[in-house]
Amino acid sequence: MAASAGGVEALRTLAAGLAADLPAAIFVVLHIPATGRSLLGPILDRESAFTAVVAEDAMAIQPGLIYVAPADRHLLVRRDRIELSRGPKENGVRPAADPMFRSLARAWGPAAIGVVLSGALDDGSAGTVSMSEAGGTVIVQDPADALVPGMPASAIAANPPDYTLPLAEIGGVLERLVRAAAPAPREEEAMPSVPDPDDHLRAEQRPAGPASGFTCPECSGALWEVKDGALARYRCRVGHTYSEDAMVEAQGQAVEAALWTALEVLEERGELLRRIAGRMEGKPRSARRFEESAREALDRAALIRRALSMGVGSYALTVDQMLEETAG
Structure with a gap:
């Protein structure tokens, strides 16, 4: 199961509906800050007949357990165990849904079920493609039913899921699917010719593609x-891997950081030039030159501050306005 913004309540609801004898292990990725501590394990443990734990590296997979990805670790599902990885962030986050879904598809193939719940942007979309290609089942929360529809809507657009359901119906479908006769798990060792994209201990090669x-x-x-x-x-x-939505988001953050840096440097430069101008007693021409340079730096800083106040989506327009005003 994968979720982000608005996903805690959805996960609590699903966990509360699990029957104690359901023959399944559940793996959960929720986007949390790298410096944070996941409280989701204790929350789900209180709600569910399953036992919820924060996943640990090399932990054996057992039915009746919910394994929650810890902060700053990708959760990878193998045939009989869990691996935690500090491999490169995907879509700007770690843990990310895509690596979990890919590893689940690789290890369990048709016996795997992937669930995408409320969240922003589109982490998990590429992973559900891998799930479907491996013969697994994909369930996506109806975007109209999700508190934040980004992740469910993106998963649907990337790969039509087997089920698109409101949250209230997902638990019943999971119960039916799990209790049905499931195919045997896939033997990872039987596919040595297929590289494991989540094995970040190997030397990375230049990615395929243009x-x-x-x-x-x-x-x-x-x-x-x-x-x-x-x-x-x-x-x-x-x-490091980015979907198109995640790339746009990351670039926006980089633009904002660059503008704040430029603002600080320009305001500092203006203050320095004015201080120098104030010390030019008896040199009016030099003082005037430094004062004009200071005013120019501070005017540019004011334009950048205005751009920042307008938000990321307005940067391009504001830059055009800045160029026109500077030229004028």
């Missing part, structure tokens, strides 16, 4: 465009 001309918001390395079915994603040499 160079995008963009740079990675995380490490500033070159990005290549890779395809997951019809989905386009961007991946750098070390493995």
Whole structure:
């Protein structure tokens, strides 16, 4: 199960409806800050007949348990155990849904079920493509029923799921699917020719696909465009990976950070130039030159401050206005 903004209540509802004898193990990724501590395990443990725990590396997979991804670790599902990875962030987050779904598809194939719940942007969409290609079942919360519809809507657009349901109906479908005769789990060792995209201990190679001309918001390395079915994603040499929505979001954050830096430098420069001008006694021409330079720096700083107050979506328009005003 994967969720982000608005997903805690959805996860609580699903956990509360689990029958104690349901023969399944459940893995949960919820986007949380890297420096935070996940409280989701204790919350779900209080709500559910299952036992909810924060996942640990090499923990054995057992039915009746809910394994919650800890902060700053990808949760990877193997055939008999869990692996926690500090591999590169995907879609700007760690833990991310895509690596969990990919590993689940690889290890359990047709016996795997992926659930996408409320959340922003589109983490999980590429992972559900892998789930479907492996013969697994994909369930997506109806976007109209989700508190934040971004993740469910993106998953539906990327790959038509097996079920699109309001939250109240997901538990019943899960119960029916799990109790049905499930195919045997897939033998990972039987596919040695297929590289494991989540094995970040190996030396990374240049990603397949054409160079995008963009740079990675995380490490500033070159990005290549890779395809997951019809989905386009961007991946750098070390493995940071972005969907198109996540790339737009990350670039917006980078633009804002750059503008705040420029604002600080320009205001500091204006103050320095004015201080120098004030010390130019007996040198009016030099003082005037420094004062004009200070005013120019502070005027540019004021324009940047105005751009920041207008928000990321207004930057392009504001930059055009700044150029016109500066030229005038």
